[in-house]
Amino acid sequence: MLGVEMYPSLALGPQRLSDCYYREHEPAAHVPLYPTTCEMSARGLPPRLLQPPPATAETPGAPQDNVKMELENASLWKQFSTVGTEMIVTKKGRRMFPQLRVKLSGLNPSLRYILLLDIVPVDSSRYRFQDNSWQVVGGAEARLPDRVFIHPDSPATGDHWQNRTISFHRAKLTNNTLDAQGYIILHSLHRYQPRVHVIEARDVLMWGRAQHSFTFPETQFITVTAYQNSKITELKINSNPFAKGFRENGMNCKKQREARLKRKIPSNQDECLDIESCDPCDSTELLPQSVEIPNSALSIINSALPITDSGFHTEVPSLPDQTVSDQPLEFLTSEISSMESQQQTSSENNVNDTLMDGSGQMMGLSGYTSTFPTRQLSSAHASVPQSSSIYSMVSSTQNSDLQLPQSSMVSSQPSMSTYSSMPSSDFPNLNTSTTSPPGSSYPPISHSSSPHLLPSSSYHSLLPTDQSQDNLSPHTPTNPPFQSIPSSSCQSSGLTIDPGQNQVDDGGLHSSDEVTPAVQNPTQTAFPFPPVQSSNDPDPTSPPCQSLPQSVLPFQPVPQCNPNQIPTPSDPNTTPTAFPFPPAAQPTPSNPNPMGFPFPPVQQNHSHNLGTAIHPTTGYFSLPSTNVIHQGPMQSIPNTLQPTTAYQVPSFPASLPKHTNPGSLQNPAPTLTSHTSYPFSTPIPSGPHPLQSLTLPSSSSFHSVPAIPNTTQIQSTFSQSYPNPSFHHMPPQTANPCQITSQSFPPIQTASTSQLLSQFNPQVPQASTHPQCPSSSNAYPAVAPTEIGTFSQLSSTAPYLPDMVLHPSLLPSLDSSLSSSAPPPSLYNPFPPYPLRLCQDPRSSLHLPLRHIYRQPQHAHAHGQGSYFDLSGRAVF
DNA sequence: TCAACTCCCACCTTTGAACAGG
DNA sequence: ACCTGTTCAAAGGTGGGAGTTG
Numbered sequence: 021m022l023g024v025e026m027y028p029s030l031a032l033g034p035q036r037l038s039d040c041y042y043r044e045h046e047p048a049a050h051v052p053l054y055p056t057t058c059e060m061s062a063r064g065l066p067p068r069l070l071q072p073p074p075a076t077a078e079t080p081g082a083p084q085d086n087v088k089m090e091l092e093n094a095s096l097w098k099q100f101s102t103v104g105t106e107m108i109v110t111k112k113g114r115r116m117f118p119q120l121r122v123k124l125s126g127l128n129p130s131l132r133y134i135l136l137l138d139i140v141p142v143d144s145s146r147y148r149f150q151d152n153s154w155q156v157v158g159g160a161e162a163r164l165p166d167r168v169f170i171h172p173d174s175p176a177t178g179d180h181w182q183n184r185t186i187s188f189h190r191a192k193l194t195n196n197t198l199d200a201q202g203y204i205i206l207h208s209l210h211r212y213q214p215r216v217h218v219i220e221a222r223d224v225l226m227w228g229r230a231q232h233s234f235t236f237p238e239t240q241f242i243t244v245t246a247y248q249n250s251k252i253t254e255l256k257i258n259s260n261p262f263a264k265g266f267r268e269n270g271m272n273c274k275k276q277r278e279a280r281l282k283r284k285i286p287s288n289q290d291e292c293l294d295i296e297s298c299d300p301c302d303s304t305e306l307l308p309q310s311v312e313i314p315n316s317a318l319s320i321i322n323s324a325l326p327i328t329d330s331g332f333h334t335e336v337p338s339l340p341d342q343t344v345s346d347q348p349l350e351f352l353t354s355e356i357s358s359m360e361s362q363q364q365t366s367s368e369n370n371v372n373d374t375l376m377d378g379s380g381q382m383m384g385l386s387g388y389t390s391t392f393p394t395r396q397l398s399s400a401h402a403s404v405p406q407s408s409s410i411y412s413m414v415s416s417t418q419n420s421d422l423q424l425p426q427s428s429m430v431s432s433q434p435s436m437s438t439y440s441s442m443p444s445s446d447f448p449n450l451n452t453s454t455t456s457p458p459g460s461s462y463p464p465i466s467h468s469s470s471p472h473l474l475p476s477s478s479y480h481s482l483l484p485t486d487q488s489q490d491n492l493s494p495h496t497p498t499n500p501p502f503q504s505i506p507s508s509s510c511q512s513s514g515l516t517i518d519p520g521q522n523q524v525d526d527g528g529l530h531s532s533d534e535v536t537p538a539v540q541n542p543t544q545t546a547f548p549f550p551p552v553q554s555s556n557d558p559d560p561t562s563p564p565c566q567s568l569p570q571s572v573l574p575f576q577p578v579p580q581c582n583p584n585q586i587p588t589p590s591d592p593n594t595t596p597t598a599f600p601f602p603p604a605a606q607p608t609p610s611n612p613n614p615m616g617f618p619f620p621p622v623q624q625n626h627s628h629n630l631g632t633a634i635h636p637t638t639g640y641f642s643l644p645s646t647n648v649i650h651q652g653p654m655q656s657i658p659n660t661l662q663p664t665t666a667y668q669v670p671s672f673p674a675s676l677p678k679h680t681n682p683g684s685l686q687n688p689a690p691t692l693t694s695h696t697s698y699p700f701s702t703p704i705p706s707g708p709h710p711l712q713s714l715t716l717p718s719s720s721s722f723h724s725v726p727a728i729p730n731t732t733q734i735q736s737t738f739s740q741s742y743p744n745p746s747f748h749h750m751p752p753q754t755a756n757p758c759q760i761t762s763q764s765f766p767p768i769q770t771a772s773t774s775q776l777l778s779q780f781n782p783q784v785p786q787a788s789t790h791p792q793c794p795s796s797s798n799a800y801p802a803v804a805p806t807e808i809g810t811f812s813q814l815s816s817t818a819p820y821l822p823d824m825v826l827h828p829s830l831l832p833s834l835d836s837s838l839s840s841s842a843p844p845p846s847l848y849n850p851f852p853p854y855p856l857r858l859c860q861d862p863r864s865s866l867h868l869p870l871r872h873i874y875r876q877p878q879h880a881h882a883h884g885q886g887s888y889f890d891l892s893g894r895a896v897f
Numbered sequence: 898t899c900a901a902c903t904c905c906c907a908c909c910t911t912t913g914a915a916c917a918g919g
Numbered sequence: 920a921c922c923t924g925t926t927c928a929a930a931g932g933t934g935g936g937a938g939t940t941g
Contacts, residue, residue, distance in 0.1 A: 108933090108934085110902095110903085111902090111903070111904095114932080114933090115931095115932065115933095117932095117933085148900085148901095195902085208901075208902080209901085244901090245901065245902050245903080246901080246902075246934090246935085247934075247935095253934070253935090256933080256934075257933080257934070260932085260933065260934090261909075261910060261911095261932090261933090262908090262909060262910060262911090262931085262932040262933045262934090263908090263909080263932085263933045263934060264908075264909055264910080264933085265907070265908035265909050265933070265934080266908080266909095266933070266934050266935075899941100900940100900941095901939100901940085901941085902938100902939080902940070902941095903937100903938085903939070903940090904936100904937085904938080904939090905935100905936090905937085905938100906934105906935085906936085906937100907933100907934100907935095908932100908933080908934100909931100909932080909933075910930100910931085910932075910933095911929100911930080911931075911932090912928100912929085912930075912931090913927100913928095913929085913930095914926105914927090914928085914929095915925100915926085915927080915928100916924100916925080916926080916927100917923100917924085917925080917926095918922105918923085918924085918925100919921105919922085919923080919924100
């Protein structure tokens with residue numbers, strides 16, 4: 021686990037650039053390998069972030085551009101997604117099931133990488149299970165502190181990561197906002213998108229290059245305290261080894277339990293469980309979960325399919341965008357560094373373990389709020405035949421280039437263009453491959469068109485390139501556009517792909533036919549998530565995915581996929597039914613089949629804007645914004661059906677950069693750019709929350725740039741804004757993702773970012789503060805509705821603005837560093853360790869220092885589960 | 898009244914220590 | 920002394936049900 025205690029460097033971390041390199045032999049203990057986010061920002065990293073030096077000898081052979089991630093148990097995820105994945109959240113923390121198991125490729129075997137898992141809201145809506153489907157019932161609650169789960173093996177060499185299945189099964193979810201365990205805190209009845217980030221440890225300081233973020237649309241889920249959909253329960257019982265007792269043959273099944281209660285007869289252990297032994301947690305590799313699923317489960321699935329269709333295909337539609345990725349990971353840097361030092365040896369040694377646990381550490385990224393979830397693209401997974409979905413990564417810089425269309429971009433273009441170019445909407449398109457209905461962020465999936473659909477949702481991660489960094493906002497919330505697009509695309513892709521899907525990963529469940537009736541059935545294809553409502557999307561029809569060059573796609577289209585089978589958004593029949601979720605913001609009566617989609621359509625407004633655009637905290641964290649977008653979808657789109665699931669999320673929110681800095685966007689993809697109507701551009705009456713604004717700037721423009729607002733600003737903002745109750749809880753209105761996003765974005769990019777940058781980097785021209793974004797006063801600027809609408813519903817992130825946390829102690833250093841533009845070394849001067857914020861209420865956290873590193877006692881003693889890193893500083897609660 | 902949440906239960910898997918044998 | 924394999928207890932993970940809360 022990472023923790024200040026264990027990894028002093030995390031907290032203190034004065035790190036020198038030289039330190040960034042491997043230090044396998046170096047004692048982790050005292051060596052602050054990684055500078056904290058703050059530190060980085062303080063150092064004036066911004067410049068670097070903005071323009072990371074071209075890969076040099078230092079990073080020879082860095083495969084960054086080629087980094088790909090496959091979701092190993094994609095078929096299982098798809099099965100769940102078709103029904104509408106639900107994840108239990110408890111006070112004590114609950115593991116995820118299915119677990120996230122991925123395989124990485126394209127890493128430099130000799131370089132060290134850190135893997136992170138974070139979960140970001142897909143939209144700003146609250147859901148309720150009604151009429152056998154998930155429907156939006158209101159605005160999302162204030163976003164909780166972002167926490168990141170660091171894979172316990174981190175840092176480890178590329179060879180290490182690539183030679184085994186990486187499992188994050190140890191990551192736990194909790195709804196306890198005061199959680200001191202460092203678990204990932206989520207709100208119940210909200211929809212979330214997990215994201216996996218791959219960060220080159222040595223490049224911690226140079227974020228741009230090494231960061232890769234991946235999202236798998238099929239892994240979207242709704243958090244619950246008790247299962248709402250019986251089909252999900254059945255699937256879980258049948259596929260989760262820990263729930264064997266509840267299987268029909270199990271001793272704890274209903275029948276048995278009832279019998280015992282009535283008869284008071286002890287359960288008969290003699291009964292043999294027919295259930296196949298599944299390796300629950302980690303075993304994914306050995307025993308694909310899907311495989312494990314008993315026939316009964318399959319039957320269930322099939323039966324559900326109708327529903328399922330409704331269910332998760334949504335993946336694609338709903339998540340299209342990977343809004344998720346937007347959040348900056350910068351915060352990680354420090355931690356990572358520390359981790360590397362300590363763990364390198366251990367991790368490296370673990371060759372034997374094919375599976376890598378995600379047990380690792382959970383880090384709370386306060387700053388890193390992922391912005392709002394982008395919609396997933398990945399619907400593909402459902403459709404995708406293969407379980408594993410591969411997403412190609414896009415360089416963060418590239419991400420900005422959501423413009424996928426250009427293959428070149430994908431690989432690793434440094435060009436910033438990406439960012440600007442990528443309208444959230446675009447993404448969605450990409451994802452969906454299918455065209456999205458006009459206006460709806462969530463383009464209907466036209467699978468027919470979608471032959472391109474990627475089988476599994478694969479997303480290209482964006483490599484944070486120099487340029488990208490500039491563009492990217494660390495916080496970048498997911499781009500709404502993406503969401504919509506991806507989802508649709510995903511769905512479509514997924515649908516189309518499905519045939520193959522089974523083939524891929526888990527054989528078990530895969531049975532393509534059985535498992536994915538929905539898939540086959542166009543109607544079923546139903547996307548779990550309703551098409552984006554955002555009308556803005558200029559080209560509903562144009563699938564973003566298409567724009568993406570196929571070359572980009574990691575996987576070639578699966579021949580198996582039958583485009584026809586896949587319902588496309590365009591398909592009137594399929595589309596409506598397809599989306600399980602009604603639009604959050606605006607319930608869509610139009611949605612013919614709520615049932616069909618497990619998830620209600622995302623609110624359009626959500627806007628990606630918010631998500632992608634701003635993360636107050638993100639400023640610090642360079643995590644790829646969701647906006648970054650799921651390249652995967654894009655890829656998938658172009659390709660008719662690609663098996664790959666992997667979705668790399670662009671590290672940075674493409675949208676933000678664009679919006680914020682039009683100029684910055686050098687290479688906006690034509691398609692993308694044209695697309696989206698980005699709210700960002702529009703001035704926002706009221707600035708986003710100060711915090712947000714602060715973070716945003718960085719995020720939008722930079723990947724991982726730690727856009728750190730100068731201390732004064734921060735302080736002022738915090739003091740002012742936070743105290744303000746308004747921030748604590750966003751009014752429903754504010755909650756509206758659209759509003760939030762739109763507002764937040766503009767301010768971020770323009771004013772806040774510029775300011776921040778300027779502060780950090782004298783060289784950077786300061787942008788006049790955005791009038792719209794008053795730092796302190798405006799908690800939430802009004803959002804331009806129209807713009808918002810353009811974005812996918814999912815994007816709505818407003819409520820979830822990431823917190824920026826500036827540790828008080830840090831502030832001074834930052835200021836000094838900034839003002840003086842002191843060289844990195846000075847910047848790295850250790851700052852006083854921050855108090856760990858274990859149980860702090862998120863709200864209270866507002867005032868808290870940047871980083872809170874949590875340690876997981878349990879894990880530490882018990883299974884060594886990872887620690888959770890929490891940067892809680894959220895601007896809004 | 899109802900939805901959502903919390904707590905507890907029984908069952909199960911996983912993990913690691915303890916032990917024995919080579 | 921070291922390694923390997925087996926056994927066992929403890930810890931932890933499940934969903935379900937009952938009760939609580941708002």
